Amino acid sequence: MPQTIGLAAHGIGCQRGGRLLFEDLSFNLAPGEGLLVTGPNGSGKTSLLRQIAGLLPLAGGTLGVTGAREDAVLPELCHYVGHANAAKSSLTVAENLTFWANFLGSCRDHLPNALAGFGLAALADFPAGLLSAGQKRKLALSRLFAAPRPIWLLDEPQVSLDAPSLKLLDGAIGAHLAQGGIAVVASHTPLKTKFAHKLTLGGKRAR
Amino acid sequence: MRAAFALLKRDIALAFREGGAMGTALGFYLMVVAITPLGLGPDLNLLSRIAPGMLWIALLLAALLSADRIFHNDYEDGALDVLTTGPLPLPLVAAIKSLAHWITTGVPLALIAPLLGLLLNLPLDAIPLLVLSMLAGTPAVSFVAAIGASLTLGLRRSGLLLALLVLPLYVPVLIFGVATASAAIVGPASPWPPLLMLCALSLASIVLAPIAASAALRTALR
Numbered sequence: 001m002p003q004t005i006g007l008a009a010h011g012i013g014c015q016r017g018g019r020l021l022f023e024d025l026s027f028n029l030a031p032g033e034g035l036l037v038t039g040p041n042g043s044g045k046t047s048l049l050r051q052i053a054g055l056l057p058l059a060g061g062t063l064g065v066t067g068a069r070e071d072a073v074l075p076e077l078c079h080y081v082g083h084a085n086a087a088k089s090s091l092t093v094a095e096n097l098t099f100w101a102n103f104l105g106s107c108r109d110h111l112p113n114a115l116a117g118f119g120l121a122a123l124a125d126f127p128a129g130l131l132s133a134g135q136k137r138k139l140a141l142s143r144l145f146a147a148p149r150p151i152w153l154l155d156e157p158q159v160s161l162d163a164p165s166l167k168l169l170d171g172a173i174g175a176h177l178a179q180g181g182i183a184v185v186a187s188h189t190p191l192k193t194k195f196a197h198k199l200t201l202g203g204k205r206a207r
Numbered sequence: 208m209r210a211a212f213a214l215l216k217r218d219i220a221l222a223f224r225e226g227g228a229m230g231t232a233l234g235f236y237l238m239v240v241a242i243t244p245l246g247l248g249p250d251l252n253l254l255s256r257i258a259p260g261m262l263w264i265a266l267l268l269a270a271l272l273s274a275d276r277i278f279h280n281d282y283e284d285g286a287l288d289v290l291t292t293g294p295l296p297l298p299l300v301a302a303i304k305s306l307a308h309w310i311t312t313g314v315p316l317a318l319i320a321p322l323l324g325l326l327l328n329l330p331l332d333a334i335p336l337l338v339l340s341m342l343a344g345t346p347a348v349s350f351v352a353a354i355g356a357s358l359t360l361g362l363r364r365s366g367l368l369l370a371l372l373v374l375p376l377y378v379p380v381l382i383f384g385v386a387t388a389s390a391a392i393v394g395p396a397s398p399w400p401p402l403l404m405l406c407a408l409s410l411a412s413i414v415l416a417p418i419a420a421s422a423a424l425r426t427a428l429r
Contacts, residue, residue: 053292055428075292084285090224091217102213105294143289 004067005077005150006030007052007182012061014047021047022201023060031067031150031180033196034173036187043202045186046082049153052184053080065151078151079104083159085140089129093120093139096128097146106147117145118168133160141169144176152176152183158191210295211303218307221280232269232312233319239265240323251328258327259337259388265323266316266341267348267377274352274373275359275366277308278424282360287428297424302417305353313345333391336398340387343402344380346409350416351376357423380408 006029013023021044029035037045050056052063054075065074087096097114115121118138123131128139137160144152152173158166170192173183177193185191222229243261244254281287281304290300320341321334329337355373359365383401390398 050288053288055288055291057429076294078292080288080292082285082288084283084288086284086286086289088217088221088280088284088286090221095217095220099213099217100289103210103217103290103293103295105210 004031004180005182006033006066007074007151007184008064008066009052010062010064012051012063013059014044014051014056015059016044016047020059025061025199025201027197027199029182029184029197031182032177034177034183034185034193035197035199036185036191036195037199037201038187039201045201046155048201049080049082049155049184049186052151053078053153055080068150074151077149078153079144079147079149080153080155081140081143081157082155085136086143087128087131087136087139090127092125092127093131094124096139097142100143101146104143104147104149110146110148114142114146117142117172118165134162134165137161138165141172144172150181152181152185154183154185154187156187157185158187158189210293211299214290214295214300214303215307218304219311222276222307222311229273229311229315232273233315235272236265236269236316236319237323239268240326244326255328255330255392256389258324258329259333259392260385261327262320262324262329262337263341263381263384263388266320266345267374267381268370269316270312270345270348271352271370271373272366273312274308274349274356275369277304277349277353277356278360278420279356279365282427287424291424291428297421298417301353301357301420301424302350302413305350305413305417305420308352309346309349313349314342317341317345330392333388336391336402337388340384340398340402340405343387343405343409344384347380347405347412348377350409350412351380353420354416354423357420357427360424360427380405383408 008028010026011024014021027035037048039045047056051058063074065077098111101110115124118141120138120142141157157169173193176183291297317338320337324334352373355369358372359369362368383404386401387398387405390396
């Protein structure tokens with residue numbers, strides 16, 4: 001399924017607890033382009049991703065999608081993988097992914113795909129509570145394959161991943177971009193993926 | 208539709224697997240009702256007169272025990288963030304999670320009430336009305352509890368605050384619930400008007416409470 005969806009921000013700002021994190025931020029992502037967001041701790045990387053996912057209100061400016069259906073809403077086009085893994089420890093790996101696939105509205109059964117994405121197939125019947133930190137991270141990232149969505153919002157996706165998994169992650173983002181998807185990645189550590197746009201937050205206000 | 212079913216199924220599965228929720232509520236219910244006769248003495252007439260009220264009060268407290276689980280776990284592990292990006296509007300997510308709470312807490316509590324009624328010398332002919340009133344009233348209990356649960360998200364020891372917030376809202380449910388259940392015991396009054404009021408309360412909560420809860424959830428997610 002070729003993607004035709006773009007993401008554009010015009011002059012958006014973010015205020016947290018009375019403090020202005022950033023303002024007048026603009027970017028324009030065409031289908032197949034990635035945005036790497038960097039910046040010191042507390043510069044608003046997570047807040048920017050949460051704004052795109054519709055979890056935080058904008059302090060001015062507009063966010064919009066281009067090329068989507070008329071009735072499409074931005075949050076419903078997004079996969080948000082934040083710091084928390086959203087994995088239920090008493091459900092098995094497969095049950096966790098099946099739930100997200102059904103809930104996020106994938107039209108086919110994407111479970112084998114999702115389990116293979118980060119090599120969790122062998123752990124399918126394992127309770128998620130017994131997974132290691134890195135495996136839980138992979139479970140959260142596997143959600144990306146459980147339901148196809150054009151915009152990926154990844155907040156520090158590499159945390160606690162080992163080298164082979166980092167390669168898988170790089171490959172997954174690369175493949176997603178190659179299919180015309182969009183990825184917005186907040187990260188401190190460099191990824192091998194080539195990002196068309198880079199954004200550094202907190203440059204002026206960094207203390 | 209599929210998303211709604213998936214969420215309902217997951218919440219019910221979690222309530223069973225993580226134990227705690229249902230077991231604690233039923234155990235608490237049993238304990239409160241079991242110690243009442245010990246405190247009041249063996250006056251059977253008195254016990255059977257207050258049985259509907261005691262059963263209803265204990266039910267409200269027991270239901271509140273597990274109320275903070277409606278949203279708390281999903282908030283802690285980040286699942287709530289992802290739930291907001293799903294195809295369901297947030298009020299519907301709140302409604303489905305409240306419904307799951309009703310199925311895993313309200314219904315079992317209502318169904319075990321006749322058994323506990325035996326401890327309070329509840330007349331046998333009052334049992335059908337008691338169960339009916341509880342099945343009609345507990346949806347309001349679960350849906351209103353969801354408002355309290357969403358308002359107290361992210362607070363430490365939120366359970367106590369939740370009880371303070373929500374118990375006053377249960378007063379109408381309690382009044383009409385007890386009126387329905389005790390109609391068979393105390394008076395010639397008909398049980399149907401209070402039962403219909405209970406149904407009305409439940410229907411109104413099912414419609415209105417998820418809207419309030421989702422507004423509180425939005426603020427909690429910021």
